[in-house]
Amino acid sequence: MEDEKIAKMTEMLLGGGKMLSVHCGACKGPLFEFRGKVVCPVCGEKAEAIKAEAKPKAAPAEKVESVLRTKLNSLAEQLEKETDHAKTLELLDLIKSILETLEKLKEG
Numbered sequence: 638m639e640d641e642k643i644a645k646m647t648e649m650l651l652g653g654g655k656m657l658s659v660h661c662g663a664c665k666g667p668l669f670e671f672r673g674k675v676v677c678p679v680c681g682e683k684a685e686a687i688k689a690e691a692k693p694k695a696a697p698a699e700k701v702e703s704v705l706r707t708k709l710n711s712l713a714e715q716l717e718k719e720t721d722h723a724k725t726l727e728l729l730d731l732i733k734s735i736l737e738t739l740e741k742l743k744e745g
């Protein structure tokens with residue numbers, strides 16, 4: 638069964654189809670755009686996309702931001718205690734990178 642699915646997907650790709658980020662509601666396989674239509678290689682043209690599954694599963698920016706802020710706090714504490722010049726510069730460099738990343742998150 639799995640081999641059959643893969644064979645049909647390959648066939649569709651070779652025929653000029655494009656794999657989409659949405660999945661088939663019936664077989665959960667990826668849907669393809671083929672000749673201007675959304676088609677499931679297994680179920681055919683009647684396939685309906687599960688729209689909810691099109692959402693990205695990557696960590697949202699807020700999560701990344703909160704991790705970076707926690708890191709920033711601990712680096713600031715280390716910086717306060719640090720007496721070695723080389724290590725101080727190293728910490729400042731890290732802090733600068735984190736602040737730059739936070740800026741980029743706000744822009745995006």
Ligand SMILES: [Zn+2]
Nearest residue numbers: 661664677680
């Ligand atoms: Zn299907």
